[in-house]
Amino acid sequence: MPNTVPAYGKEAAGRLASMADVTADDGALRRFLHGLPGVDAVGLQARAATLGTRSIKTTAKAYAIDLAISMIDLTTLEGADTPGKVRALCAKGVHPDPTDRTVPKVAAICVYPDMVATAKEALSGSGIHVASVATAFPAGRAALPVKLADTRDAVAAGADEIDMVIDRGAFLCGRYMEVFEEIKAVKEACARPDGSAAHLKVIFETGELETYDNVRRVSWLAMLAGADFIKTSTGKVAVNATPPVTLLMLEAVRDFHAATGVQVGVKPAGGIRTTKDAVKYLVMVNETLGEPWLTADWFRFGASSLLNDLLMQRQKLSTGRYSGPDYVTVD
Amino acid sequence: MSDRLSVLKTYKLYVGGKFPRSESGRVYEVTDCKGTWLANAPLASRKDARDAVVAARKAFGGWSGATAYNRGQILYRIAEMLEGRREQFIAEVADAEGLSKAKATAQVDAAIDRWVWYAGWSDKVAQITGGANPVAGPYFNLSSPEPTGVVAVLAPQDSSFLGLVSVIAPAVVTGNTVVVVTSEKSPLPALSLAEVLATSDLPGGVVNILSGRTAEIAAPLAAHQDVNALDLAGADAGLAKELETAAADNLKRVLRPEPADWSADPGTGRLLSFLETKTVWHPMGV
């Protein structure tokens, strides 16, 4: 295995160049994606379920709770979002538990592009990233120039991270190169004038891709196109992140890393509401990718209500008694 | 009637679709129940038994892999061929068992009909013994019968033809191949049956027929590591125990001898005795 380089860095592009043959044209890309090993659904689900039986107690649980908090992309993506709502969320992200300053801050605040500036200001100096959805989130049904403009706008407003959606329609009807080129174009749109770039998370909306084979293919497609993170879902459809889908994406990241040395992050989003769920995901990361991915740089939870459950569990661990919703803040 | 001197038949073994003499060069005298000489039959040796097992094993892949429809057609063809030589077998059975012509006729007719009965089973046995199993999980699960392999069959001693057919047909119809040891004192109908089998599209080696001393031939068959099952129909209690003990060495399936009325409805017991159940699982998911 080659030395690891982060997908964020400049070296990653060079590594990807070594895979240029598989993305040289539509036919090559199709052959490559269809040549990936198949996924047996029942076996994948069974493995995810078995990992879900791990019993994480005491010190391990304390570690996992703080790690999970630090990995949250605390999210508000509502039509009713206002600057006030976003500022409140940012405050919560900085100090999740006002009574306990030992609680780690979250990884990022995730908002729509027009809220980026507000969030950026509210988070100034906190070290918390601003993540912005873009590319006509959540449906992604807009012309490419519109999607690129959406992205550039968010980056210009100060977004540290861009959560783009892929064109599921194009993917499902086999126009892989179109999806590939679009991700590359968005990645270019993430560049800042100073030569740095916003990190790109690519959302698959796995609930719409339906099959695990599709999830493995789209994971490779996105990583080949330069995704810094691959993300399951928008949170806006019926089926969002599930343990098997996330496990499969972790395996794709593992295999991509083995092939190229490029480290890519994973973000399950939507439907992860309890500490128990979050710990199951961390177990999957631990036993599939291991320690290098057990940081907010390489694993995130896209969530809103999860944080309060983590905080209540944290209070239980430190005080020995069960907490209640009145003892965590509602924002 | 003429004074013509008849042409006698040299009875031979039936191994691998061919008609060899015993490699030992031995024969024994076969008489009717009154002690009149009928013919000399080959006195098969343990090496003949060995050769027969090799032939049966060689034939197993093709025969067990043939379609059930094809096996059924071939068994039916055997009935057709026998029908044409009905008179010959009536005479042989009458001589062999000391039966009246009417009784011998009944035996031969029942034997022909038995081939027809078993021919029809070829493509139905899987449907009565196999099927889907509703396991508690996302799996397709199907059990189906497969032939056990090479079966050594000791044909009944007292029913030289109907009994013989009643033990060969149920074993071969499901895809097994057999090495048959004929009735010791009445081997001739069995050796003649070989001539019918050889002209019935039955692949060589599917049925191999040995005449001689049952105990002498059965011992190496029961101990043979490449024989999968043993039908002890023609063994007495003492021999049966000895052979079953030897058969344990490679865990042959053993069908113990039981008093039998070969003219009765055969049922499915014998048919199902030389089958293995194979169960295949596969996940169901997208």
Place this chain on the structure above:
Amino acid sequence: MTSAFEYAPAPESRAVVDIAPSYGLFIDGEFAEGSDGKVFKTVSPANEEVLSEVAQASADDVDRAVKAARKAFEKWSALPGAERAKYLFRIARIIQERSRELAVLESLDNGKPIRESRDADLPLVAAHFFYYAGWADKLDHAGYGPHPRPLGVAGQVIPWNFPLLMLAWKIAPALATGNTVVLKPAETTPLSALFFADICRQAGLPKGVVNILTGDGSTGAALVAHPDINKVAFTGSTEVGKAIARTVAGTDKKVTLELGGKAANIVFDDAPIDQAVEGIVNGIFFNQGHVCCAGSRLLVQESVQDELLDALKRRMQTLRVGDPLDKNTDIGAINSAEQLARITALADAGEAEGAERWAPACELPGSGYWFAPTLFTGVTQAHRIAREEIFGPVLSVLTFRTPEEAVAKANNTPYGLSAGIWTEKGSRILWMANKLRAGVIWSNTFNKFDPTSPFGGYKESGYGREGGRHGLEAYLNV
């Protein structure tokens, strides 16, 4: 794999199970001392702690138990099927109620991880009783002709790898069909069968219908040879199976034997690799490899060998070996010192014969019987580790080039219990499944069990089937 995310110990509570310091034999509904007063100790293989002392049943005890079963047979077999069914349903329910207790007990006495005894053994035990309970009043419709009759008294001898599950496989169909039983659990794992005796008491099962005799091989031999049993059911080694077949030769006793295996787990280059790796791991490391149908021979297509072995080794590094009662343990203790010695000897033979040995770095506990999950590459059909059943967490890797070669190698064994096939090509699965001479074929999965699914082998893996409608035949006069 070392990680900042170290799982803290998560032991299942031992307090749910109360093991008495000593147990007698369960004959005619009562616990009684053995006739000659001999006893032996049963230990926890994880730390060699003595768990209890149990009676060693003598030939006289076997005779008493068979007499009790014979006496009980008359009424039990005459009971309407629906009534027998209700007893079995009761037993199934009580097992469900007491499943945590029984799971902990099984892990203590056997050494298997609590995750498996809790999630695999016990649910299957209850399901097995539930399944056969339903047959008890439907035997006329089971495809064995009208009014099939029970055989009488069944002598049943079971192994130590799945003590309670094997008991269920034996007792549930026997009772459903109207037989009564004398069952001997394995010498190293007698406790769950003795707890089962208590479940029979709670269920109100008539006296003598189930009799449990603890003891060693001599007890089993006396049971099998007893002139007044009508049926022998044995699960265990092929060697003992052959001895049993000799013992019953010339009698009227009906026999079923579930014996050894050396299953091929065949991986093609178009397999779903990640699931195949899980299947290989589950195939050989489930229950420490103490599984007769374990996928102990990995047959991997040469074109995918390197990729697969890399993935397999990586996966093996995440296996957690240790305290069977820790909920995060994947591989527990080897059941006995004797079995550990056998595994060790065969693994050493593998090395001596030139195969390459590999095991992940893992710390084994200081006391008890332990063996690290082990992989041998460069194995050929001629190696002992490719032919002999190791019955431990040791995988032999062989390669093949074509489907024909895979079939030839897979079938090249006196055994024929199970096999695995991994490929995404449906027609190839069916072709392979047809060619493999084994009683259970797992395609794109492995080591799956269900009470409705017949289980049993070809060739020297034994005869008869347990489970499903097929499993009834072994206990009926058909």
